[in-house]
Structure formats: structure tokens, C-alpha cells
Amino acid sequence: MRITAAVAALCMGTLLRAVHATTPETCCSALETTALRSQVVYPDSVAYKRSIGSYWAENVQLEPTCILQPRTAQEVSLAVYTLVAADGACKFAVRGGGHTTWAGANNIVDGVTIDLSLMNTTTYNEKAGTASILPGSRWEGVYETLAKYNVTVPGGRSGVVGVGGFLLGGGNTFHTARVGFACDNVVNYEVVLANGEIIDANKESHADLFKALKGGTGNFGIVTKYDMKTIDDDKLWGGIVTYDNSTTLQHLEAGNRFINNLENDPYASWIGMWEYLSLSDQNIIANALEYTAPVAYPSAFDDFTAIANTSSSMRVANVWNLTQELGQASGYRDVFVTASFVNNLDLMKRTIDIHNRMIEEAKAGAKGDDYTMFTMIQPWPKLFTDHSTEQGGNVLGLDRFNENLFQVLFDYSWKDQADDVLFNQLANSALEELTTYSKSIGADNEFIYLNYANINQSPLSSYGPENLEYIRTVARKYDQTCVFQNQVPGGFKISAVAQ
Known part of the structure; x- marks a missing residue:
């Protein structure tokens, strides 16, 4: 597990102030007391309007109290730590590409939306045969970057679809019959947990979380990077x-x-x-x-x-x-x-x-x-x-x-x-x-x-009882205070599936 000393230091003062944050407005104010202050935007700003307008379907374009636009995993970590320190009072949403078609899946009204769309770069690692993709990317940007190297990854079949939600939901691709679902081709997830810690989940480290993220959607944390196996010749x-x-x-x-x-x-x-x-x-x-x-x-x-x-x-x-x-x-x-x-x-x-x-x-x-x-x-x-x-x-x-x-x-x-x-x-x-x-x-x-x-x-209820219990167990292990069940109301929650 790795949470930077800088983030920890920045969080200490925030914790004391945020404990009393009981309204969406004070949650936004809590974020402004941290190093994230310049990335908190409000309804009267151009950045806010641009973020809301970039959701694909107009019926999902809700207006949160404020929007946070982090650029790094460390900034996502600080944001989560700050919002969780409010003792469950700060509701927040997590948005990647914004392509889901039902309102509230990746946005919120009375609360904070963590908009990951500025985290949108792709890096090709030729020696490892992988591409490191940030969660706010859309597939058109991923493919355009990798085309320079004549490689690709098994991803969305429409360029405007976002990377994060697609991979966490499984991901059907042009290549599925050859290599399995898109999620099966992720070799490492960088994840911010509910306590702000940043971990890597792969076959060797946090292997249970690694498997659960392959279809288990946003029940465990916020994924801030996906490392995927590449396919030669795009x-x-x-x-x-x-x-x-x-x-x-x-x-x-x-x-x-x-x-x-x-x-x-x-x-x-x-x-x-x-x-x-x-x-x-x-x-x-x-x-x-x-x-x-x-x-x-x-x-x-x-x-x-x-x-x-x-x-x-x-x-x-x-x-x-x-x-x-x-x-x-x-x-x-x-x-x-x-x-x-x-x-x-x-x-x-x-x-x-x-x-x-x-x-x-x-x-x-x-x-x-x-x-x-x-x-x-x-x-x-x-x-x-x-x-x-x-x-x-x-x-x-x-x-x-x-x-x-x-x-x-x-x-x-x-x-x-x-x-x-x-x-x-x-x-x-x-x-x-x-x-x-x-x-x-x-x-x-x-x-x-x-x-x-x-x-x-x-x-989630269609995954079968064995997988449901697996997701529940992993969610409890990595999010013991149920932050991603309660403070993040959007998306499909394992806690909403009857046992």
C-alpha cells in the first residue's frame, strides 16, 4: 500500500475541519482547504459547464454542488480522504467518460462529482507489451495514441465510450472471440481505496481485488490507472x-x-x-x-x-x-x-x-x-x-x-x-x-x-451466487466502512443485491 507522505500531511488538518461537514456546500469547502482548491469548480464557471455538457446523454446531465477535477492518483487519494473524513456526510459521485445512460450513475445533485476526465493519457510500454491508460480516457484517444506504434488493446467499439466504466463492467470488444473480454486483458489496476491508500491489484498483489474488479464495477474504490495487454497490428x-x-x-x-x-x-x-x-x-x-x-x-x-x-x-x-x-x-x-x-x-x-x-x-x-x-x-x-x-x-x-x-x-x-x-x-x-x-x-x-x-x-444479481458472495467479501475487506456503498450512491451496488 502506498499513500504519499505529502498527501498524509495535507490530510491531517482537513480531517479536523471536515468532521463537521454536514452539507454539500461544506463538503466542497472542505476540498478547498486542501491543495485541491484550484480544481474545485462551481456552477458559474466555464469548467463546470464544460464538464456537465460533456456527458453523452442529456438526461444524465445532473448539476452537483461542485465538481472536483483531479489530475493524478495522489489528488484522487486526497479527495477521497477529505470527503470520507466528513464521517459519512459527504456524498460524491465518480465520473470517467460519462457515457452511462441513466441519471445518477456517474453524477449527483446534492454532493460532489469527482470528474476524472482530465486524467486521460495513454502510455505504451513496449518492453512489457502493455498500455497504461488513465480512467478519464475515451477509447478514441487510447486508439489514436497506440496507432503510432501499430498496436492496440481490446476496448470499446465506439470511440466516444469511456475507458473506466467499460472495463469495470466487463467490456465486449471486436477482439473478444480471440482474447476474452476487455477486463480479462487488464494486468494491473491502480486503485484508490476508501481510506485514501493507493494500491496495485494484480495476480501477485491483492489478487482477490484484481479478480473482483473484472466486472464488479465501482464497489471497491476508484481505479486511477489500467495496465492492459496490447495486441500487435491495429x-x-x-x-x-x-x-x-x-x-x-x-x-x-x-x-x-x-x-x-x-x-x-x-x-x-x-x-x-x-x-x-x-x-x-x-x-x-x-x-x-x-x-x-x-x-x-x-x-x-x-x-x-x-x-x-x-x-x-x-x-x-x-x-x-x-x-x-x-x-x-x-x-x-x-x-x-x-x-x-x-x-x-x-x-x-x-x-x-x-x-x-x-x-x-x-x-x-x-x-x-x-x-x-x-x-x-x-x-x-x-x-x-x-x-x-x-x-x-x-x-x-x-x-x-x-x-x-x-x-x-x-x-x-x-x-x-x-x-x-x-x-x-x-x-x-x-x-x-x-x-x-x-x-x-x-x-x-x-x-x-x-x-x-x-x-x-x-x-450484479445475474452473476450467480458464488460471484455475488465473492464481490461482497472483497468489498467488505477493502472498504470496511462501506464508503462506496453509502457515500457514493451512483452505479450498481453489491449492497443493493438481496442475499
């Missing part, structure tokens, strides 16, 4: 191919076969997207096809490339370029809901039937005229988990399933705040109907991918 063949909606059945049949055969060519990645655009009244299909080597038209994609398309951007490019293409526009209100199912063609058909019906309900009920309705189907074959097990395991609990799965994401975005209730109801209704049908045909699965989960879902 060139892929990929892009977006669009199709007329009349080809739906061909795509579902191709996708069903693709999932069952991915183990034969783990370089292949497919995301099937059914997308309705209200401004053009278009209901189209778009495939994100990525092959994680610079090989054009590999046989793994034959079933898809045989379908007549309306446009294609397929090319050899680096990861940075391809992930720019997959980013959705910011400035909208948004909801994600998700579930996983046994790879079953009838269930895939029902998924798109529901998608089409929800579009009609939106047309009938929406007050605004600018909205988009995505339904995404993605492979989750057993192959993904096999790689995780080989690399020491994580806490996602997918290893207890023997079937190949697919994942559905209902992603609705809209401009008009008056449509908040409508689109949340439509998303939840779509998922409920699909889940009910899956149970009726024996194709249901309990796993919920945390990075796509909505506030009314419980992804």
Missing part, C-alpha cells in the same frame, strides 16, 4: 454495411449461424443493428462487420456478404478509424435496456417483430419529431468465456452457461424531454415482452450485461 477489415429491411430474415438466419460457428474463426465480429430514423422515416438494417486482421472478405462473413446491400464502407483501417464510424450522436436523451438469450432463431425473429411494433407505438405517441430507435443483436458465444477462464477468470459468471448466447440491446434516443416517459415505457415493454417469450420457449438466460443495463435492472 489494422482490421471492417465497416458498416446497410440493407433494406426486407432482408431481415436473411440476416437473422446468418446471425444465428455466425454465433454457432464463431469458434471456427475468432477473428470475426458482427453487430446486427435494426435502426429507425424518425426524421427520414427509414427503418433499415446495418451490420457492423469487423475482422481483426487486414483480410478482405473472409469466409466467416459469407452469409452476410451474400445479401444485397444498399451501401458499404468496408475497408482496411485501424481501430481508431473504425470506432469513429460506430459512435452515435450526442445531444440526445437516451435509454438502454438489455438481456441475454439462448441462440434461437425464433427468438431473434420475435426481437425484430417487437422492434417494428415499438416503432409504430412511437409514431403514434411521440410529441417530438426527432428520435432514433435501435435494436441490436450481438453474439455472446461460450467461446468468450473460455478465454476468460484461461486468463484467470472474472466475476461475470458466464462460465456457468454451456449454450451459445446472443444479447439484445434496445437503445432509444430522442430530443424532446416531453417524450421521456414514452421512450422509457417502450424500451421496458419491449424487453419485458421478449423476456417473457424467451421463457415460454426455454431460451431465456439470466445474464445482464452491466454496461448496457438500465437503472431498473440488476446486472
Whole structure:
């Protein structure tokens, strides 16, 4: 464990003053009595407004009492020490890239938001074959840095997604079929604990915490650096191919076969997207096809490339370029809901039937005229988990399933705040109907991918009882006063899962 003498000295006076901090305002004042004073910003400042405006979805742009913008792990340590010294009175949130779509996950109203977005550099360690990535980074910045060395890491498939939340929730990538989930490729976490101590968690040191962080999200501390294994050659063949909606059945049949055969060519990645655009009244299909080597038209994609398309951007490019293409526009209100199912063609058909019906309900009920309705189907074959097990395991609990799965994401975005209730109801209704049908045909699965989960879902509870107990045990060990359960209310908490 290492907490610098300088931080300890700075904290001593703060502790005495902060004990009496009982309001959000006095919590902010406590931070200002430390060396962090110049990094505490308020609603009337440009830095504050810029921070709030940088959250991806407009419906999550809450306004905390103040925002702290640290630049180093030592400054995060001092901030945590100061806020915890208030004897539980100071509530705070932790924000990385700010891409989560439900309000309160990574922000707060009456409290302090620790905004890590200024901690956003990536360093390539060629000798070790690793990249050291700070938690406020977005994947586009990571890929752009590593492209100079012709290496990459298995990370987000959209450049605007933040690093921290993605890795702590598991992380599905273009490379998952080859190397496991993104979290399986982290070799070291630098973590600030609830008492301000900074530790490294890896296979040799704090190995229990190392495993728990692979899917266990923010239940243990604040991660201030991720060291990830790199992959040589960042060139892929990929892009977006669009199709007329009349080809739906061909795509579902191709996708069903693709999932069952991915183990034969783990370089292949497919995301099937059914997308309705209200401004053009278009209901189209778009495939994100990525092959994680610079090989054009590999046989793994034959079933898809045989379908007549309306446009294609397929090319050899680096990861940075391809992930720019997959980013959705910011400035909208948004909801994600998700579930996983046994790879079953009838269930895939029902998924798109529901998608089409929800579009009609939106047309009938929406007050605004600018909205988009995505339904995404993605492979989750057993192959993904096999790689995780080989690399020491994580806490996602997918290893207890023997079937190949697919994942559905209902992603609705809209401009008009008056449509908040409508689109949340439509998303939840779509998922409920699909889940009910899956149970009726024996194709249901309990796993919920945390990075796509909505506030009314419980992804941690889908990890299985053994992993839940493991997360609880590790959380109690490293956060004995339950700071990250009580003082940090945002995110998915292990304390909220019934025992």
C-alpha cells in the first residue's frame, strides 16, 4: 500500500475541519482547504459547464454542488480522504467518460462529482507489451495514441465510450472471440481505496481485488490507472454495411449461424443493428462487420456478404478509424435496456417483430419529431468465456452457461424531454415482452450485461451466487466502512443485491 507522505500531511488538518461537514456546500469547502482548491469548480464557471455538457446523454446531465477535477492518483487519494473524513456526510459521485445512460450513475445533485476526465493519457510500454491508460480516457484517444506504434488493446467499439466504466463492467470488444473480454486483458489496476491508500491489484498483489474488479464495477474504490495487454497490428477489415429491411430474415438466419460457428474463426465480429430514423422515416438494417486482421472478405462473413446491400464502407483501417464510424450522436436523451438469450432463431425473429411494433407505438405517441430507435443483436458465444477462464477468470459468471448466447440491446434516443416517459415505457415493454417469450420457449438466460443495463435492472444479481458472495467479501475487506456503498450512491451496488 502506498499513500504519499505529502498527501498524509495535507490530510491531517482537513480531517479536523471536515468532521463537521454536514452539507454539500461544506463538503466542497472542505476540498478547498486542501491543495485541491484550484480544481474545485462551481456552477458559474466555464469548467463546470464544460464538464456537465460533456456527458453523452442529456438526461444524465445532473448539476452537483461542485465538481472536483483531479489530475493524478495522489489528488484522487486526497479527495477521497477529505470527503470520507466528513464521517459519512459527504456524498460524491465518480465520473470517467460519462457515457452511462441513466441519471445518477456517474453524477449527483446534492454532493460532489469527482470528474476524472482530465486524467486521460495513454502510455505504451513496449518492453512489457502493455498500455497504461488513465480512467478519464475515451477509447478514441487510447486508439489514436497506440496507432503510432501499430498496436492496440481490446476496448470499446465506439470511440466516444469511456475507458473506466467499460472495463469495470466487463467490456465486449471486436477482439473478444480471440482474447476474452476487455477486463480479462487488464494486468494491473491502480486503485484508490476508501481510506485514501493507493494500491496495485494484480495476480501477485491483492489478487482477490484484481479478480473482483473484472466486472464488479465501482464497489471497491476508484481505479486511477489500467495496465492492459496490447495486441500487435491495429489494422482490421471492417465497416458498416446497410440493407433494406426486407432482408431481415436473411440476416437473422446468418446471425444465428455466425454465433454457432464463431469458434471456427475468432477473428470475426458482427453487430446486427435494426435502426429507425424518425426524421427520414427509414427503418433499415446495418451490420457492423469487423475482422481483426487486414483480410478482405473472409469466409466467416459469407452469409452476410451474400445479401444485397444498399451501401458499404468496408475497408482496411485501424481501430481508431473504425470506432469513429460506430459512435452515435450526442445531444440526445437516451435509454438502454438489455438481456441475454439462448441462440434461437425464433427468438431473434420475435426481437425484430417487437422492434417494428415499438416503432409504430412511437409514431403514434411521440410529441417530438426527432428520435432514433435501435435494436441490436450481438453474439455472446461460450467461446468468450473460455478465454476468460484461461486468463484467470472474472466475476461475470458466464462460465456457468454451456449454450451459445446472443444479447439484445434496445437503445432509444430522442430530443424532446416531453417524450421521456414514452421512450422509457417502450424500451421496458419491449424487453419485458421478449423476456417473457424467451421463457415460454426455454431460451431465456439470466445474464445482464452491466454496461448496457438500465437503472431498473440488476446486472450484479445475474452473476450467480458464488460471484455475488465473492464481490461482497472483497468489498467488505477493502472498504470496511462501506464508503462506496453509502457515500457514493451512483452505479450498481453489491449492497443493493438481496442475499
